[in-house]
Amino acid sequence: MAHVISDACVSCGSCAGACPVGAISDGGSKYEIDAATCIDCGACEGVCPTGAISAE
Numbered sequence: 001m002a003h004v005i006s007d008a009c010v011s012c013g014s015c016a017g018a019c020p021v022g023a024i025s026d027g028g029s030k031y032e033i034d035a036a037t038c039i040d041c042g043a044c045e046g047v048c049p050t051g052a053i054s055a056e
């Protein structure tokens with residue numbers, strides 16, 4: 001299991017800075033979470049202004 005980012009992402013970058021394991025990167029059209037690295041802590045969910053992040 002991992003958190004995922006939907007098309008509601010506006011590429012603000014806030015989530016990448018909040019992730020303790022560096023699982024989030026700029027994927028071009030939106031930010032992406034590396035499922036193999038994500039530890040499901042939920043920290044990114046709370047900082048997203050558009051609610052684009054959710055548990056898979």
Ligand code: SF4
Nearest residue numbers: 019038039041042044
């Ligand atoms: S749930 Fe935690 S580990 Fe996973 S991408 Fe979000 S901040 Fe990073």
Ligand code: SF4
Nearest residue numbers: 009010012013015048
């Ligand atoms: S915080 Fe939300 S809107 Fe900002 S880059 Fe992350 S997923 Fe996209």
